[in-house]
Amino acid sequence: MSALSTPTAGPSHEEGPQPLLVGTGLVLDYGDLRVLDGVDFHVAPGEAVGIVGPNGAGKTTLLNALAGSVTPDQGSIRIEGRDVTALRPELRCRQGIGRAFQIPRPFGGMTVLENVLVGASFGTRLSRRATHRRCVEVLELCGLIDLANRRAEALGLLHRKRLELARSLATDPRVLLLDEIGGGLTDAEAAQLVTTIKSLRELGISIVWIEHIVHILVQVIDRLVCMDAGRVLAEGEPQAVLRDAHVVDAYLGRGSRD
Ligand SMILES: Nc1ncnc2c1ncn2[C@@H]1O[C@H](COP(=O)(O)OP(=O)(O)O)[C@@H](O)[C@H]1O
Numbered sequence: 001m002s003a004l005s006t007p008t009a010g011p012s013h014e015e016g017p018q019p020l021l022v023g024t025g026l027v028l029d030y031g032d033l034r035v036l037d038g039v040d041f042h043v044a045p046g047e048a049v050g051i052v053g054p055n056g057a058g059k060t061t062l063l064n065a066l067a068g069s070v071t072p073d074q075g076s077i078r079i080e081g082r083d084v085t086a087l088r089p090e091l092r093c094r095q096g097i098g099r100a101f102q103i104p105r106p107f108g109g110m111t112v113l114e115n116v117l118v119g120a121s122f123g124t125r126l127s128r129r130a131t132h133r134r135c136v137e138v139l140e141l142c143g144l145i146d147l148a149n150r151r152a153e154a155l156g157l158l159h160r161k162r163l164e165l166a167r168s169l170a171t172d173p174r175v176l177l178l179d180e181i182g183g184g185l186t187d188a189e190a191a192q193l194v195t196t197i198k199s200l201r202e203l204g205i206s207i208v209w210i211e212h213i214v215h216i217l218v219q220v221i222d223r224l225v226c227m228d229a230g231r232v233l234a235e236g237e238p239q240a241v242l243r244d245a246h247v248v249d250a251y252l253g254r255g256s257r258d
């Protein structure tokens with residue numbers, strides 16, 4: 001079911017809020033380097049979770065594991081209780097996991113609309129007509145409708161970031177994984193991005209957002225996770241996590257501007 005066409009909260013669970021996406025005991029090594037060292041992570045339907053941590057903490061790798069572009073050496077990933085640990089990214093996408101990358105990768109020679117159509121045909125099994133309609137909705141939501149016929153390579157940074165978001169939204173995600181999409185934007189542009197992401201929340205889409213720019217993040221999230229050296233250092237109410245002495249030491253005290 002399309003989250004865009006059903007502006008309500010996520011699936012209801014009589015027995016309580018069953019998490020939408022769960023990673024349990026995730027361990028991942030690159031050679032001798034343990035990049036994920038027993039990470040437990042979850043996001044509930046409609047919830048927005050922020051992830052912060054110093055460079056090299058394993059944040060992007062965690063997103064890769066959730067999206068299926070890497071397979072953990074240990075641990076499991078479940079969507080609404082179904083084990084998807086071995087499922088390929090494109091099949092996970094069809095289960096409702098959407099992804100926006102730190103570096104937008106549009107097809108430069110295609111128009112904005114064509115780029116979003118590619119995303120839509122990747123993630124959903126709608127008819128051509130419904131797919132087209134959906135893409136127009138997504139472009140409106142992301143403030144790109146007036147640029148629909150512009151070639152992607154002609155877009156500035158803000159619009160390329162919006163297009164990256166639009167492409168992932170076109171896959172009809174129930175949970176959207178965002179990796180540092182705020183970087184490089186002016187304050188005014190970042191504020192627009194926050195407004196767009198808040199509007200996605202209102203559609204019931206869960207958000208997992210890695211972001212260095214903490215003051216943007218806290219405007220959107222319900223819960224904050226701080227990672228360091230492949231582990232979850234602290235998690236909970238965002239302001240409480242940001243005050244946590246370990247977080248201050250590991251993250252905010254050093255390297256937060258890189
Ligand atoms: N494909 C890879 N091969 C080898 N090492 C990698 C690979 N991807 C990431 N790493 C290493 O894993 C660690 C965590 O990386 P990453 O998840 O990108 O951290 P973050 O997103 O928190 O900055 C870093 O030391 C990084 O160099």
Ligand SMILES: [Mg+2]
Nearest residue numbers: 059060061179
């Ligand atoms: Mg990263």
